[in-house]
Amino acid sequence: MVNCSNGGLELAAGDRLLRFPAIWLRDNCPCAECLDPGSGQKLKDITDIPNGLVVSAAEDAGESVLVTYAPDRHVSTFTRSWLAAHALGPADGEDGRTEDDKELWLPADLGPVTGRLPEESWPRYLAEPAARARALGAVLRLGFVLLRDVPPEAGLVLDVAASFGFVRETNYGRLFDVRVEPRPGNLAYTCRQILPHTDNPYRDPVPTVQLLHCLRAADQGGDTGLVDGFAAATALRAADARTFDVLVRTPVPFGYTDSGTELRASQPLIQLSPRGRVRGVRFNHRSARPLRLPYAEVTAFYAAYRRWAELLGRPERQLNLRLAPGDCLVFDNTRILHARTAFAVTGRRHLQGCYADLDGLASTLAVLTRGDDLPRPPREGMARGDEPSSPPRPPREGIRRADRS
Amino acid sequence: MVNCSNGGLELAAGDRLLRFPAIWLRDNCPCAECLDPGSGQKLKDITDIPNGLVVSAAEDAGESVLVTYAPDRHVSTFTRSWLAAHALGPADGEDGRTEDDKELWLPADLGPVTGRLPEESWPRYLAEPAARARALGAVLRLGFVLLRDVPPEAGLVLDVAASFGFVRETNYGRLFDVRVEPRPGNLAYTCRQILPHTDNPYRDPVPTVQLLHCLRAADQGGDTGLVDGFAAATALRAADARTFDVLVRTPVPFGYTDSGTELRASQPLIQLSPRGRVRGVRFNHRSARPLRLPYAEVTAFYAAYRRWAELLGRPERQLNLRLAPGDCLVFDNTRILHARTAFAVTGRRHLQGCYADLDGLASTLAVLTRGDDLPRPPREGMARGDEPSSPPRPPREGIRRADRS
Helix, strand or coil, X not given: CEEEECCEEXXXXXXXXXXXXXXXXXXXXXXXXXXXXXXXXXXXXXXXXXXXXXXXXXXXXXXXXXXXXXXXXXXXEEEXXXXXXXXXXXXXXXXXXXHHHCCCCCHXXXXXXXXXXXXXXXXXXXXXXXXXXXXXXXXXXXXXXXXXXXCCCCCHHHHHHHCCCCCECECCECCEEECXXXXXXXXXXXXXXXXXXXXXXXCCCCCCEEEEEEEECCCCECCEEEEEHHHHHHHHHHHCHHHHHHHHHCCEEEEEEECCEEEEEEECXXXXXXXXXXXXXXXXXXXXXXXXXXXXXXXXXXXXXXXXXXXXXXXXXXXXXXXXXXXXXXXXXCCEEEEEXXXXXXXXXXXXXXXXXHHHHHXXXXXXXXXXXXXXXXXXXXXXCCXXXXXXXXXXXXXXCCXXX | CEEEECCEEEEEXXXXXXXXXXXXXXXXXXXXXXXXCCCCCECXXXXXXXXXXXXXXXXXXXXXXXXXXXXXXXXXXXXXXXHHHCCCCCCCCCCCCCHHHCCCCCHHHHCCCCCCCCEEEHHHHHHCHHHHHHHHHHHHHCCEEEEECCCCCCCHHXXXXXXXXXXXXXXXXXXXXXXXXXXXXXXXXXXXXEEEECCCCCCCCCCCEEEEEEEECCCCECCEEEEEHHHHHHHHHHHCHHHHHHHHHCCEEEEEEECCEEEEEEECCEEECCCCCEEEECCCHHHECCCCCCHHHHHHHHHHHHHHHXXXXXXXXXXXXXXXXXXXXXEECCCEEEEECCEXXXXXXXXXXXXXXXXXXXXXXXXXXXXCCXXXXXXXXXXCCCCCCCCCCCCCCCCCCXXXX
């Protein structure tokens, strides 16, 4: 059943009745006049579409539906399957980056005991697209993956980044060495304990992916801890909505200064999407700068801040790992806080790190598991999307998909 | 006058009475036990500070104030000038990236006629720190600067980016060529007109700075237009708050697809800071993907979207420039929309572009005009901030500072 109703389109799909407004249909018209066959980009501006557009006729043509618009008699051909796949409904319009598309965890869910630690061997990651897809999917879904057997050689962390995206170069260089320095410009370059934090909160845009590759471990200490900031934020909201509200609405100034650098950014410690869902955490006490808000807001903030810091610091929230030479952690720096224990200088602990971004990582995963949501004109010789570059990702039971492309 | 009151500190500074809570003072204590002299980073976590902290004594010591806390008798020494400069009050805590720290413009304010077009010659930019500071300040304040006399040689756009920050490499490479291609993967690589838009809306984080360097102009057409998206957004809010509200709360899906890329991001067309101030615009019709919201939200969005597109497309909002070989535009891709007219293929118009980020640009400017907000311990031999690398920026009358470091 297909008909036009209230100026839009109604379509039966199985036992569902789908409804689409005329303007939505027209804006997504897949004809070669409206959509560039080469790039898949729209050729008409929104203001090119006539005002007062309605669907004046809808014709059932088997697998396709022909929609005619008034006043200009343009015709769009949609496949039923595309319309069914793009049904309007209670979707939230988010893009896979909020709490709703993540698998939130406590270490008890993931630890080596339960065997669900997301890890992959680097040789297999390189050789098998499915292994690559599993590893990258873990970064989106769980916030991190541990790659094993990455040769402990200087610079290889850049190869890991290049396997899924692009290095975000910063004032620390394309890569940085995390080891004890005689005159450290950052506490990372000492042997001190560092509590859970996200990196570079004084940057905007903040690097959204961080890599840490172990070249040499400490004799004693220097263990790595990971905390799921999204899991902690949702727990805080459930337990103490008032504290959560203070944190999401208070911009906190962060800064970093050295002889050639003066970085500043102010953002809340918990960032929400426009629909009010947790979309980022930013937590780094050592780089926080003086708050400049009214007195009452300052005292309210500090009470909330301490509560949040205590929650993030709870041992049961911290997954403890001991990176061995050849281990490379890849993690979502907008979600996962990382920490390290103090260590003995004698072992000459040496990590190399670099930054990258989630958008490139998600793109690489989406190409590996190809499938896009472009309206497809019913024609041959398409320039995109018709040659999957790898077998589809094997299903993983009980785990929600984090990528929603 | 100095005293402790209600557990905090009161301090007379000129005719103002400043008040600071104990926790704020302690968290900003500049002593070597609390703040690392080398890095300026905090050495105490927020949870290291005793609960129930109060100021138990405040002592006037001329230029300094000594604050003693209970219960643990720690003592902080602050200079009066630092406390006065960091007075709490009705500040909004933002970091210079919202509408409040920008000079919003219409072309009539800036055009060649009035002589206020922000431009600088590249040789002078390289030679004179003050010229560099003026140019970078214009990007933060007005959203763009036009650099002249950048030799029209391939790759030089990367030198321009390196002069203030770091290139954001993407699937388009470190730099991209904007010229007519036989099989364009993006409409940018045709000779078509392109209406005002921001670049890469399908990326998150989006590149916050864009550079376009003209190597060769078109025989006819190919003119560049710039629109101040923040000025347009505030005008929309004033004229039609309901439309503005729809735009700030509706995440819009954007996408880009080619054989090796599947980028997706959903963000509202107007992004607000947590305090509700305009902090970003994202507008690119040709890369928009199907909205998946409920029917009523879709129709409300399209009405708002058309209104917004019409406002952005008004000729009186568009600053028209004709880039000549050697011109290099540097602009804020979170604020300024850019457009181009159609052009004749015969002239073999050729631009080179690249992306970078505002945080690095702002850092470079802040170093040029050195001045930080770290609490300064009253001691010698500081490792940071004591050697301004250039003369202070000359004042520009009637123009608000966009950098608030």
